[in-house]
Amino acid sequence: MKGVTILGATGSIGMSTLDVLRRHPERYRVVGLSANTEVERLAELCRMHHPQYAVMADARAAEQLRERLRKIDGGIEVLAGAAGLEIIAAHPDAAQVMAAIVGAAGLVPALAAVRAGKRLLLANKEALVMSGRIFMDEVRLHKAELLPVDSEHNAILQCLPILDGKALHELGVKRILLTASGGPFRAMPLEELHGVTPEQACAHPNWDMGRKISVDSATMMNKGLEVIEASWLFAVPPEQIQVVIHPQSVVHSMVEYVDGSILAQMGSPDMRTPIAYALAWPERIAAGVQRLNLFDVARLDFSAPDLVRFPCLRLAYEAMARGGTATTVLNAANEVAVQAFLDERLAFTAIPEVVEAALIEVPSRAASSLEVILDEDARARQWTQELIARRAA
């Protein structure tokens, strides 16, 4: 029986993880669940899964949850805030921790799990984008096991032999082919993009996801963040990562070898497959996913990304080339701009403009410590908020 903690249990990845876990009660038990403000949903999950701990990042929400859970007989301990997240991330009863908080807020609790030497199932790509080198150094130092949950990175893992400390070039890998659906606006006339609404941006054609990552998919910033994530996870330079537009979302990514072979991982677009693979690796367990019918799929299309339509992808490559805290600034400015778009304070096409301005105006520094990263994140957020306010005035 392995204990599992889920950071961000009320989100899309958190709920899919719980769905996989409940299919294997003989293998897994839930140790900790967390949410930010969704008290009712976390209370419901506590009733279903009986964790030892429930954490609300928001202190007032924790009080409300405590009140709701008083009626459940099961002795669930309710904790609050950043301290509560770190306690469940590092708790000795949890061998595995799912990092599924969205955005920069997920970095510190994910690092707490790494420092406690856990198997970390990483959905929160922003953690690696913000602090790649420091994060990977901590993984090595604390002998944590880092398993990617992002479907692309999980697919790459599935197409590689067990690494055993070897570099990818020693295994004959030539490049990584990172697939992208192209999102809902892949074919929309460019002049119509300005008027796109949050509802349109969140209606992804193939994947059902949280709102922030849905907007990132629509701008293709998501793919940019994933290139950065892949570069740190697999220790490959960005030039060896090719983004490939593949609208069917059936091939989740590929690895090209020096002998001309390309290995692809395919399946229905359902996050329960990569979640199950990361949970059970190197074994495989049932995930409740509908099997892929190749006759229904019938054809697979591949094309090169359009960097004019999707400037966010170009910005991610540029931030990586600059190095230091530039990717921290990229991530912070993007989070602020996406929230402003979702709140209808910023046009869809202004997201890359704002991020580009932040990359130019907020000077990057050497990413020498977690404190520097968090400081830079706060600085870039404030700068971006002010820019958006000035644009609205």
Ligand SMILES: NC(=O)c1ccc[n+]([C@@H]2O[C@H](COP(=O)([O-])OP(=O)(O)OC[C@H]3O[C@@H](n4cnc5c(N)ncnc54)[C@H](OP(=O)(O)O)[C@@H]3O)[C@@H](O)[C@H]2O)c1
């Ligand atoms: N969804 C996907 O298919 C998918 C695929 C690949 C990677 N990912 C990555 O996985 C992560 C989660 O994505 P998602 O789509 O599951 O997001 P989501 O549905 O928006 O869920 C986010 C979760 O994080 C919690 N949360 C939000 N802000 C927080 C804060 N400040 N402090 C603590 N907890 C906070 C939310 O709690 P409340 O419910 O209380 O707000 C919720 O549990 C993201 O990094 C995303 O890029 C997602």
